[in-house]
Amino acid sequence: MGEKTSWIDDKWPPRNKKFRMKGPVYERPRTIENKEEVSIDPTVRQLLEKAEAEGIETAWHRLLAQQPQCGFGLLGICCRNCLMGPCRIDPFGYGPQRGVCGATADTIVARNFIRMIAGGAAAHIDHGREIALVLYEVATGKNKYYKIADEKKLIAIAQRLGVPTEGRDIMEIAKDVAEIALRDFGKQDSELPAFVKAYATKRRLELWKKLGVLPRAYDREVTEVMHRTHMGVDADPLNILLGGIKLAIADGWGGSMVATEFSDVLFGTPKPLKSVVNLGVLKEDYVNIIVHGHIPLLSAKVVEAARDPELVKLAQDLGAKGINVVGMCCTGIEVLQRLGVPMAGNMLQQELAIVTGAVEATVVDVQCIMPSLANVARCYHTKLITTIPIAKIPGSVYVEFTPEKADEVAREIVKMAVENFPNRAKERVMIPKERIELWAGFSVEALLEHLGGTLDPFLEAVKRGDIRGVVGIVGCNNPKVKHDYSHVTITKELIKNDVLVVGTGCWATAAGKAGLLIPEKAVEMAGPGLKRVYEELKLPPVIHMGSCVDNSRILVLLGAVADALGVDINQLPVVGSAPEAYSEKAVSIGTYFLAAGVDVHLGVIPPVYGSDLVTDILTKEAEKFGLGRLIVETDPHAAAKIMLDIIDEKRKKLGI
Template identity: 45%
Template sequence: PKASRGICGADAHAIAGRHYLRMAAAGSAAHSDHSREIAHVLHKTSLDGSYQIKDEARLLSLAAEWGVETEDRDIYDVAHEVAEIGLNEFGKPFGTQIFLNRATEERRKVWAEEEIEPRAIDREIATSLHMTTMGNTADAEVLVRQALRVGMADGWGGSMMGTEFTDILFGTPTVRTTESNLGVLERDQVNIIVHGHDPAFSEMIVVAAETKEMKDYALSKGAKGINIAGLCCTANEATMRHGIRMAGNFLQQENALLTGAVEMICVDMQCIFPSLGPLAECFHTKFITSSPIARIPGSIYIKFNTDTALAQATDLVKMAIDNYENRDEAKIFIPSSKEAAVVGYPCDQIIRELDDVTNTHLEERGSYKPAIDAIKSGVLRGAVAMVGCNNPRVRPDYSHIEIMKELLKNDVLIVASGCAAQAAAKAGLLSKEAKDLCGDGLRRVCTLVD
């Protein structure tokens, strides 16, 4: 730099701290706004509408946690009240996030002492933007502390709520076998890709494509079926609930279109390359955007409406089928690479699997205790979350996969989500054979669980 300080006197620490906080605020805004959309969908559920409650037990459990009356009430009344409480977490004037009650007393004490308990989600985001606007906080440590707080507003607010509401709406995931990588695209079927983050749209596309009417229509147009494949986090959502296969992750979205075999790519929000517009024009692919949050030149914009969601999705699936005959055979190349993967472990399923690690005569069943005991005794050396994104500055998936392999070798359990999970799937790390890459302790646990 030409000078050690900016014109106002801000030093490098202040400038870097402000950038860091702005990035954290933007991340929380994106994740939590996604959750807000889902909360609105929950608020619109009805027995005869596009969206119903798929996991009543999960709804009732959350209602009990939040003190919502459930006895002798219509399940949809309960859902609407729960959704409203959730929506109020975004802007409530007083108090901290309701889900903090789930944390241990010890942890809550630390957060209170450090003054990082998140208040209303939107407040933490607005405060972060305010603090980093010209002439405000220049103390880097204070900026980093607010980054923790705005991050927690998402982690213990928006994201946690989004997970609960999504499972209530679309069903808690179940264990499924699937496949991952571009080889899941089918040469003789109508390929539709769902891409983004919010499953409200992709869910309807999957439901519409599974109807007999659409299947018959595809056959009448010379295709052998309809193949829905996913990209990015929307892929994970649809895979865990419907078993659809995963075409890949963030840095692979252009490659999917380059196969020349994609009739339609339907996107919702976040992680959509603007390059998909001009790229789709090089092929017959229809590029559909659906959210006012992600409008992209070169796409067909169909504003997704919860009241007419299924009808809109059916029209889109039909449009994709009609587009099948426009393929240019000379441009088609589908790589053969794909790997088998087992996905979709909700908490209670993990506990059931762990029961197989216990001595039935001696030990408590139905809890995480076997995993905790294995960590305490040193058979496992801990658990690590591999959460997240691809970065074009490094070779796609390289760091995810290498770090994961090293962790497995060292008997560390991995919880993966987002593009990291898809990287793992493509590398075969979500298949049962991956236990051969584990150290002795983790391999033993995997063998007992299997």
């Protein structure tokens, strides 16, 4: 673990040179000393300075205050699943080796790990359910605010699912498709969900059947994992982990897949388009609204409402030039890739966006919304607007959003933001200058169209060696890692070595901010092979595939490539990577890539090292089952090298 990627001390316990006793209390540092080390994004440094000057704390400050983090938690050997506990295992072997119930470190680590998968998968599955319910309501005519924007995609889905399409009304097809999808969430039989059956490759399905990890219904798998990890149920670490893999499959080819596919139906399949990214997209004399969260149902409507001439007129009457909606996190990407809405930043910039002092309202739905936003917003005129009953934040304004009243609620929210404009303190506004172009919206359909309707030219380039392999980089930001640094470094290192990089989520925003999503710029940094590919196929070396549920797009692509070559996914020269992962969703995503047979690199140390057995299963043994394995490497340069080695090895085995 060579290069230091963490701006805080990566030693445990930390080695804090600034140790002082202040009265009776041991004082730890409160301010970030070297702001250059926190992020490679210049906006972060500027706004951190502003935040500190104004006495506002951010995630980085709170991470500092959290030091040292619990050693047992870092190793994953603390169990809080029952009231006999909490129990912890002494990793050095002098103290207790079993919890009160008798669970060993292996059992505890495995149980904790799949509970994390359950959290992440549940988030994706709920996301998918919302979209599927709206599609059903649109199909049955109950909801007039949304429409079927992409009939071609709907028919493609129907054909995959085996729904008859010839000569039928589009609404009838939509109803059938939505019914099938909704049934998969909570059905009680032991059949394979229709979506998983339709989207997973034959070879994978056979392997999963052999391993006994075929999912039955998405909700049922979440329930089963929670049941399995209850005290006194499953104690076999391998069996527990297989349960986690079963759930991850239900997430990847189920919940996330439904979310992506139906979002495309309702809002249009993304096509390549140009937009801008980074906090410079906030405009000084406009009403700025940030849409933050994950589900496009709300954000798309807010964008629509902000274009309403009546509300724009209201904004102009109040002294603004207009209304500027910008995106944050994955809902931002959803509207970026479909509507070209500018992107303000990724997960760790959510507080900093408000610190600019130029934001009238931050509209949030679910997932990745820091509860601290209310505290930051309180220091400015900014209104934090929560909209979903399961995601309320004390100190926010709550406007309930329901798809039946989508337009009214979106208008109300935008109006609230516009009316907040006169409260802005102009002297406190500081908007960073940084803004840069990016290309987004490369869905699988768009990529195929780009390549002329067939994968052959792409496969030809792979066989020729112009494209050495493909790495999918996904996932979050984590303040433990230098913000954006690992994302960008790994990407640059890989494209230099002719590895095509596709990715989603906060990686995509990081890559965009580094200019890697401008094809001309990325090609300059790419190796000779990718340069040739760009000249011939116009395929950029770095491809933005969407938000974090859109990782299912990568699964579809992998399946299509594997089928076209007549091999299984685990033979392809493909690696997944999550260099700055933080969330439970990332754990679930990582696990479904493992289930797909893709090796996954993780740049943050997962809480599994307390058990040798679980670590061994995940990092070594999993490969023998035909699944991917986990590679933990915090140094981005070393990680890129490991990934290149894996790609070369797989190419050799494939004989290309």
